Amino acid sequence: MKTRTCLRVNGTQYEVPPSFSGRRLLDYLRSALGLVGTKEGCGEGDCGACTVLVDGTPMCSCLLLTGVLDGREVTTIEGLPEAFLSQFAAICTEYGAVQCGYCTPGIAVMAAWLRDGGNDMNDEPVSKLFEGNLCRCTGYQQLIEALTALS
Amino acid sequence: MVWASQHGEPQQWAWTGGIDEWRLVDISDKQVRIGAAVTLAQAVRFRELRSLISAVIDGAAVVGSVQLRNQATLVGNVCTASPGGDTLPGLYVHDAMVEVVNAAGSRRSVKISEFLCAPGKTNLAPGELVTGLTLCGLAPHEGSTFHRFTQRNALDLAIASVAARVRFESDGQTVAQASLALGAVGPTVLDVADAAALLVGHALEPSRLRQCAALAAESCRPxxxxxxxxxxxxxxxxxxTMDVVAAAAARARGSIAMTL
Structure with missing residues (x-):
């Protein structure tokens, strides 16, 4: 029976303490690694605030058991390139696409995934691609405009 | 996962997502086998599946969100046994068989209509697991489609949904075979064979389509x-029903054009 879990987070290799292997990736990132940029919203996979990339694919970290991620590469908001984050912040400011900011890390991770060509269904409109990221402040229009400008 | 996080940390768990056999999609002739670890996103991206099991892929493409489809599996959608599961009506019209294995290693295969018993209930016994699904793919002159209606365009559950499968005779006009399945309007998906049978042996005239749709509506138990x-x-x-039969017929005619 395998008990050790090793994974990379933002380029650094970690061995997961046994006490976290049966907990959610979200808990491991926030409590064990102190990477609190990833937010917990609904905890049920609806809101997308906890979105991270696993081997380059966006997933909800509240629905992943840390122990199953042996050998995988996780990227959180903290691991996105500085240049991208500056550009993302500038565009969000320009379009008024941020208010309380709670959903923003998840949206930034999705935007980085799209920018890196992660989406091969490229006929999908921005509003469809961000269907899994809820925002209760902006009313979405500003977000859609900002994300369209970014892509 | 949601259940587990609400009920404390799991004491024991096993990860089945890494089992090679479960991650495979096999296509032989018109038969499609999809392993239990195949995610909805993988199924949707698999181009051959779009033309072989169109109605299932229509459903898989609208479950949850981008993130969820990267994690959730087709078999997971089946085992959740929601009356409104988006892939389920498509699985009915594609005659899905659910492959089950128990702890002793003995296998059985169950029709999807027998596998789904009630909301949230399947006929799995303790110690049994689903290893995959076997589906009957589309033949020439045949098309299938799934449509659902929701209040929001994303992350919403169907108020009602319908899948249809239509096969034409080689004349491209007369319906040779048809099946219809309804979602979210009964305790499980409803196979409305009587309504579908009204289409067989006739051209798809509006009056016949209306008759079929009326019987489907009469047969449901919302x-x-x-x-x-x-x-x-x-x-x-x-x-x-009117929309989905017409859309399946259009796809069937498309496949006629392609095979000519």
């Missing part, structure tokens, strides 16, 4: 809840 009333759901079934 409930009233916070999403919609019983009566509204019944009317939706009628409209969706």
């Amino acid at each position: 409930i009233t809840d916070h999403r919609a009333s019983q009566d509204y759901r019944r009317q939706l079934v009628q409209t969706l």
Whole structure:
């Protein structure tokens, strides 16, 4: 029976303490690694605030058991390139696409995934691609405009 | 996962997502086998599946969100056994068989209509697991489609949904075979064979289509809840059936054009 879990987070290799292997990736990132940029919203996979990339694919970290991620590469908001984050912040400011900011890390991770060509269904409109990221402040229009400008 | 996080940390767990056999999609002739670890996103991206099991892929493409489809599996959607599961009506019209194995290693295969018993209930016994699904893919002159109606465009559950599969005779006009399945309007998906049978042996004239849709609406058993009333759901079934049969027929004609 395998008990050790090793994974990379933002380029650094970690061995997961046994006490976290049966907990959610979200808990491991926030409590064990102190990477609190990833937010917990609904905890049920609806809101997308906890979105991270696993081997380059966006997933909800509240629905992943840390122990199953042996050998995988996780990227959180903290691991996105500085240049991208500056550009993302500038565009969000320009379009008024941020208010309380709670959903923003998840949206930034999705935007980085799209920018890196992660989406091969490229006929999908921005509003469809961000269907899994809820925002209760902006009313979405500003977000859609900002994300369209970014892509 | 949600259940587990609400009920404390799991003491024991096993990860089945890494089992090679479960991650495979096999296509031999018109038979499609999809392993239990194949995610919805993988199924949707698999181009051959779009033309072989169109109605299932229509459903898989609208479950949850981008993130969820990267994690959730087709078999997971089946085992959740929600009356409104988006892939389920498509699986019915593609005659899905559910492959089950128990702890002793003995295997059985169950028709999807027998596998799904009630909301949230399957016929899995303790110690059994689902290893995959076997589906009957589309033949030439045949098309299938799934449509659903929701209040929001994303992250919403169907108020009603319908899948249709239509095969034409080689004349491209007369319906040779048809099947219809309704979602979210009964305790499980409803196979409305009587309504589909009205189409067989005839051309798809509007009056016949209306007759079929009316019988489908009559046969469903919707409930009233916070999403919609019983009566509204019944009317939706009628409209969706008209649309979905026409869309499946258009795909079948497309496949006629392609095989010529």
